[in-house]
Amino acid sequence: MSKQDLINSILSGDHRGLAKSISMIEDDDPDIIDILSKIYHKTGRAFVIGITGAPGTGKSTLINKLISTFRKQDKKIGVIAVDPTSPLTGGALLGDRLRMSDHYLDPDVYIRSMASRNKLGGLSKATRRSVSILDASGLDIIIVESVGTGQSEVDILKITDAVVVVLMPELGDDIQIIKAGIMEIGDIFVVNKSDLPGSDKMTSKLIHGIANLKKDGWTPQIIQTQSLTGVGIDKLIDSINFRQNFLKNSKNSLQIQRQKIKNQITETIMSDIQELFQNQIFDHLEMNAFVDQVMNKEIDPELAAKRLLLDFKKRIV
Ligand SMILES: Nc1nc2c(ncn2[C@@H]2O[C@H](COP(=O)(O)OP(=O)(O)OP(=O)(O)O)[C@@H](O)[C@H]2O)c(=O)[nH]1
Ligand SMILES: [Mg+2]
Numbered sequence: 001m002s003k004q005d006l007i008n009s010i011l012s013g014d015h016r017g018l019a020k021s022i023s024m025i026e027d028d029d030p031d032i033i034d035i036l037s038k039i040y041h042k043t044g045r046a047f048v049i050g051i052t053g054a055p056g057t058g059k060s061t062l063i064n065k066l067i068s069t070f071r072k073q074d075k076k077i078g079v080i081a082v083d084p085t086s087p088l089t090g091g092a093l094l095g096d097r098l099r100m101s102d103h104y105l106d107p108d109v110y111i112r113s114m115a116s117r118n119k120l121g122g123l124s125k126a127t128r129r130s131v132s133i134l135d136a137s138g139l140d141i142i143i144v145e146s147v148g149t150g151q152s153e154v155d156i157l158k159i160t161d162a163v164v165v166v167l168m169p170e171l172g173d174d175i176q177i178i179k180a181g182i183m184e185i186g187d188i189f190v191v192n193k194s195d196l197p198g199s200d201k202m203t204s205k206l207i208h209g210i211a212n213l214k215k216d217g218w219t220p221q222i223i224q225t226q227s228l229t230g231v232g233i234d235k236l237i238d239s240i241n242f243r244q245n246f247l248k249n250s251k252n253s254l255q256i257q258r259q260k261i262k263n264q265i266t267e268t269i270m271s272d273i274q275e276l277f278q279n280q281i282f283d284h285l286e287m288n289a290f291v292d293q294v295m296n297k298e299i300d301p302e303l304a305a306k307r308l309l310l311d312f313k314k315r316i317v
Helices: 003-011 015-026 032-042 059-072 090-101 122-135 150-157 173-177 199-210 235-249 254-281 286-295 300-317
Strands: 046-050 076-082 109-114 140-145 162-167 188-191 221-224
Touching: 003 015, 003 032, 003 122, 003 199, 015 032, 015 109, 015 122, 015 140, 032 122, 046 150, 046 235, 059 076, 059 140, 059 235, 076 122, 076 286, 109 173, 122 140, 122 150, 122 254, 140 150, 188 199, 188 235, 199 221, 221 235, 235 254, 286 300
Parallel strands: 046 140, 046 162, 076 109, 076 140, 162 188, 188 221
Antiparallel strands: none
16 A cells, blocks of 8 residues: 555545554554654544543453444544553553454444554554544544553543543542543543442542642543443533533643643654654763773762753764
8 A cells, every 4th residue: 555545544544544554553653753744634533532540440341331422413423542551462462352342343433452673652643643644534423442551541642632531430449540640631531330339438539639620621420331241321421521621611621632732742852852863862982981880989860960961962963
């Protein structure tokens, strides 16, 4: 397939084009940069939902139910399940196929598990790029499922329009809630598995926990669901629609949009910088001299880092 054919295939929403381009993203194929820039003018239409939460809280089961409801509204859906834990085995793939199996044959639903072979910020960059591809292909809703641990996952969520944090009763609440920055970026909190004991307790703890977490005029919502049976899914959909309208009508909507673009540019630069310079810094000419000085307790590692960076900057300009 030529590059232009691939672009046409993406823009027409053909699943083969989507699959091929996302594989190129995963493989860091140099041609993908050009493809991304040529499809960019078609992006910005899809509503992007990040669904995050500790392993096993029921994210995929919930997404399965969300897809069913969105399909009844005739919306086209894309799902990217980000799997940071098993880049080589693709461990999540089988589970996701099972949980979302109702929709695998629907031509208006595109589901993809993805991993990234390059480690430094690679997964969030790859996810961002894949979201652009799906957006340009004409989907109405894009759902990104991620496990929500670590900074790179938080970075992924920064490019979404609605962050849904999925929790469940029984799991030690302190463990699941206070993960790196997740509380702060949550727009909607779901207490899933509300059929299990402890869900009311969890919900009231949440209400308490997010009482002061208002951002850009949005007040985070809390919803109880049972994603196996579908209880609460309509409320969740209402809440997602409410968020979508809020973003559309908010006086801050341009500002929020600008912030997202800023995040995207910054993240891209940061991951490029890291990729470009990590090895060069590690193998820097002066590195050993600084290590010697730190070994001899003449300077501390922080000062060594500052001096090395200064020296490094001089050499690259
Ligand atoms: N009791 C109960 N179990 C549920 C509910 N929703 C999901 N489960 C079960 O919880 C387990 C995990 O569900 P998944 O949807 O795979 O959870 P996940 O958060 O996607 O898991 P990872 O992708 O591995 O992080 C499965 O066995 C589901 O059947 C619910 O509302 N109530
Ligand atoms: Mg899952």
